[in-house]
Amino acid sequence: MISNTPDTPTADGDIAMTAGGWRVSTLARIGDLVGALTGGGRSTAQGRDNANADKKGNEMQTQSIANNGVNVEALLGAREALTEAPEAAMFKWRARCEWIDGAHSRSTVDGFFGLGAEQRRPQPHVVDADHPAEFAAMDNGATPVELVLSALASCLTAGVASVAQNRGIQLRSVKASVEGHMDIAGILGIDPEVRNGFSMIRVHFDIDSDATADEIAAVVAQSQKRSAVFDILTNPTNVHVQVDVRDDVHNDDVA
Amino acid sequence: MTRISTVIIGAGHCGLAMSRRLSQRNVDHVVLERGRVANSWRTERWDSLRLLTPNWQSTLPGDPYDGPAPDGFMTMPELIFRLERYAQRGGAPVQTQTEVLAVHAEASGYRVETTRGVFHCANVVLASGACNIANAPAVAAEVPRSVQTFTPMSYKRPADLPNKGVLVVGASASGVQIAREVHASGRPVTLAVGEHVRVPRSYRGRDIQRWMQRLGLLDQRWDAVDDLNRVRRTPSLQLAGGGLWRTLDLNALTDDGVRIVGRLVGVRAGKAQFSGSLANMCAAADLKMNRLLDAIDAHVEETVLQHVVGPQRRLAPTRVPSDPLLELDFGGEAIGSVIWATGYRPDYSWLHLPVTDRKGRLRHDGGVLDAPGLYAMGLPFIRKRKSTLITGAGDDAAALAEHLVARSARRLAA
Structure with a gap:
């Protein structure tokens, strides 16, 4: 629970309310993870609703505490806090992108809005995108569609780690490979009946852990259920594009 | 007064x-x-x-x-x-x-x-x-005027529906039952499937409700569950009461010829859009069902009921189409009605x-x-x-x- 007193640390010190709104200290990967932590399956030591969980899972759980490097307590605390303060759950994620040359562009992500305030990372993250030589480009980075596939893999993998930890499953290795099928007759304008985007995406997980095959399957299912990128790819989203035109162009060029 | x-x-x-x-x-x-x-x-x-x-x-x-x-x-x-x-x-x-x-x-x-x-x-x-009140998603307002809409509260019988295709939205108890009888009436049904709770009508010779009672699940208290909001939101068990011990699941509907698609997520330009998450919805429901059946098997072992109950016969995994439909054109596919079986409040x-x-x-x-x-x-x-x-x-x-x-x-x- 969050105290209403300004600047009072919470039980685990992960979110505190400040006079100006909400402040993050170590709320890792909140977009993908808050909410990834419920659902059926193996139960935790805290006596989770486990009507359907098998006994073996419980015994394994109490023998050893799994550590996948996910701060489950912080995320569960955040989940509870944000249930009480729904406005703090309203986030705006941002990226800035600048054209460099040809198909090469560079995106920068640093700030985002969330927990009631502007947030800024100590260091910006920079992602280059380009097309490969087969598209007569310079290959200065992954193609945008490959970045989408990598975003899906990363989102699902982060979800696997946190759901597994919440269910007391120790992961030893998690490898995902993602393949997006595309008929480029769409983007090349050869066939108007072919869509530009993927016709299908396949994800393959190779997971080594202390859990049974069914338990891992349940973790992967729950990870999909709570994944932002999985949702973005499987459901439609309205996209609004605005243009600011510099009005210092020469009339000759426009004509 | x-x-x-x-x-x-x-x-x-x-x-x-x-x-x-x-x-x-x-x-x-x-x-x-x-x-x-x-x-x-x-x-x-x-x-x-x-x-x-x-x-x-x-x-x-x-x-x-x-x-x-x-x-x-x-x-x-x-x-x-x-x-x-x-x-x-x-x-x-x-x-x-x-x-x-x-x-x-x-x-x-x-x-x-x-x-x-x-x-x-x-x-x-x-x-x-x-x-x-029967719930309908916000996108219900976007369904073309030419398509009649029903809910399980206003729907009475297949004959009241236009003699055309029917989109049933929701695959919990109401949705699967209505989908079956409407499809049997000769109106081809497309069923949009989101999160659902699959259970067999009976297992090892006993009704599933008998097992749930025996395992103490029905008497579980609100103050003893960990995530009360989640259990309160859980959809109804995918069950039907008609026909003794007959299981009504997505496989049965597929066998009938009902077309299974993902959760309805949008209606745009006269087309319904479905989520690409169908495979995961079905996989999650199968896993959850088998955990319940595992718990029943464990109970049978513990209480030495093996000799009085039937064998451990499990339902086959849900058959998901390899390339489920993502868009349905109300006009082109001659859909005459939509039934919103998306819960109640x-x-x-x-x-x-x-x-x-x-x-x-x-x-x-x-x-x-x-x-x-x-x-x-x-x-x-x-x-x-x-x-x-x-x-x-x-x-x-x-x-x-x-x-x-x-x-x-x-x-x-x-």
């Missing part, structure tokens, strides 16, 4: 069970009913519906099933007959054709305004049902008390609301997993009646 200790709103199974419990404790009360006894069961259900719980289980306090088919499933006329008989035999003080228009707090309790006068009372029991628009959360849901602790003398019944997992079943009304009514009587005693003593 009438002054009375307790007003029960609704003469369905919950209101009648509460009336019986209050009568046993000599609490002066009235049951207000907008129509006739069992009004929602009479007017807001489709013709072929049977209860999802077997007859032996579909009972109220002091009224065990004594008919010829304990393992059968009641039709609506049978249920209505039983509820009417229950009200008569118990002498329930039901005032029919009395619709509650408003409930306000006043100095000594509550003021209940109805189409037949005002009641002043110390206690109010909300037993007006969990299914007053109660209507408390007449309850003028600060007892709901920001989403309009009642705030309560096991049916005891945050207003003295105000109680609720019949909502999902309100006190126990079985609260949503007819058989759950008896226990919940007993507990809440006890609370009500204890509170009244304290008031008198003070």
Whole structure:
């Protein structure tokens, strides 16, 4: 629970309310993870609703505490806090992108809005995108569609780690490979009946852990259920594009 | 104007069970009913519906099933007959054709305004049902005007639908039952499938409800589950009460020729859009079902029932189309109607008390609301997993009646 007193640390010190709104200290990967932590399956030591969980899972759980490097307590605390303060759950994620040359562009992500305030990372993250030589480009980075596939893999993998930890499953290795099928007759304008985007995406997980095959399957299912990128790819989203035109162009060029 | 200790709103199974419990404790009360006894069961259900719980289980306090088919499933006329008989035999003080228009707090309790006068009372029991309004997603407004829309409350029988294709949205109990009978009527059905809870009708020779009761799942309490909001939101079990022990799942519907698609997520330019998450929805439901069946198997082992129950025969994994449809053109595919089987919610628009959360849901602790003398019944997992079943009304009514009587005693003593 969050105290209403300004600047009072919470039980685990992960979110505190400040006079100006909400402040993050170590709320890792909140977009993908808050909410990834419920659902059926193996139960935790805290006596989770486990009507359907098998006994073996419980015994394994109490023998050893799994550590996948996910701060489950912080995320569960955040989940509870944000249930009480729904406005703090309203986030705006941002990226800035600048054209460099040809198909090469560079995106920068640093700030985002969330927990009631502007947030800024100590260091910006920079992602280059380009097309490969087969598209007569310079290959200065992954193609945008490959970045989408990598975003899906990363989102699902982060979800696997946190759901597994919440269910007391120790992961030893998690490898995902993602393949997006595309008929480029769409983007090349050869066939108007072919869509530009993927016709299908396949994800393959190779997971080594202390859990049974069914338990891992349940973790992967729950990870999909709570994944932002999985949702973005499987459901439609309205996209609004605005243009600011510099009005210092020469009339000759426009004509 | 009438002054009375307790007003029960609704003469369905919950209101009648509460009336019986209050009568046993000599609490002066009235049951207000907008129509006739069992009004929602009479007017807001489709013709072929049977209860999802077997007859032996579909009972109220002091009224065990004594008919010829304990393992059968009641039709609506049978249920209505039983509820009417229950009200008569118990002498329930039901005032029919009395619709509650408003409930306000006043100095000594509550003021209940109805189409037949005002009641002043110390206690109010909300037993007006969990299914007053059929949910439809916001995108329902985008469905082309030429397509008729129905809900499980307005749908009665296939013949009322246009003689064209039908999109059924939602694959819980209502959606799968309606999909089956509409498809059988010759109207090709597309079924949009989101999160659902798959269970076999029977396992190892016993009805699934028998197992859930035996495992103690039905008696699990609201204050003993970890994520109460989640269990309260869980969709109804994908079950049908018709045809003894017959499982109605997505595989059965696929065999019938029903087209299975993902969750409906948008309607744009005359086309319905479906989520690409169908495979995961089905995989998750299969895993969850098998965990329940594993728990049943473990129970059989522990209690040495192996020799009296059937073999461990599991349902096949859900067959998901390799390339499920993502878009459906209402015009091009000749879809004449949509049935929104996307859940229900109660209507408390007449309850003028600060007892709901920001989403309009009642705030309560096991049916005891945050207003003295105000109680609720019949909502999902309100006190126990079985609260949503007819058989759950008896226990919940007993507990809440006890609370009500204890509170009244304290008031008198003070």
